[in-house]
Amino acid sequence: MNFENQGVIKRLADQYGPENLTVILGNGEANGVEVFAETVTEGDPSYAGPLAGVALKIPVYHILEDEVMSQVPESLREEKLQLSALVVDVDPMHQVLEASRKKI
Amino acid sequence: MLKGKKVIAIGERDGVPGPVIAECLQGAGYEVIFQATECFV
Numbered sequence: 001m002n003f004e005n006q007g008v009i010k011r012l013a014d015q016y017g018p019e020n021l022t023v024i025l026g027n028g029e030a031n032g033v034e035v036f037a038e039t040v041t042e043g044d045p046s047y048a049g050p051l052a053g054v055a056l057k058i059p060v061y062h063i064l065e066d067e068v069m070s071q072v073p074e075s076l077r078e079e080k081l082q083l084s085a086l087v088v089d090v091d092p093m094h095q096v097l098e099a100s101r102k103k104i
Numbered sequence: 105m106l107k108g109k110k111v112i113a114i115g116e117r118d119g120v121p122g123p124v125i126a127e128c129l130q131g132a133g134y135e136v137i138f139q140a141t142e143c144f145v
Contacts, residue, residue: 005114
């Protein structure tokens with residue numbers, strides 16, 4: 001996750017409380033999802049960004065996971081997400097993110 | 105699960121971009137407080 005976004009998330013967590021936030025990802029591939037999740041739960045694994053050493057424990061989901069998709073109105077789902085859902089393999093991301101959420 | 109949470113949408117250019125995530129979740133009644141699109145190239 002780039003440093004700019006890490007900084008914004010840190011500020012929002014200070015402002016609203018991390019327990020009131022959730023992060024929704026839109027990654028196209030599983031690569032990187034684990035790092036994203038670790039960054040906003042345990043802290044930046046590279047120890048270089050604003051979230052280094054900051055364990056916000058914010059739950060992370062992917063927009064195409066059933067838990068999220070099922071809440072999007074059908075018309076929007078068909079118009080905006082249907083194509084991505086055909087192309088993106090969400091299963092490996094779901095496994096990684098579910099494991100991350102269970103650790104919170 | 106998401107009930108009562110404020111949403112931070114981090115999309116990806118080659119997946120689902122941030123504005124699309126935000127639009128979908130706002131349509132579901134959630135408050136999106138930040139959205140961005142990252143690029144892994």
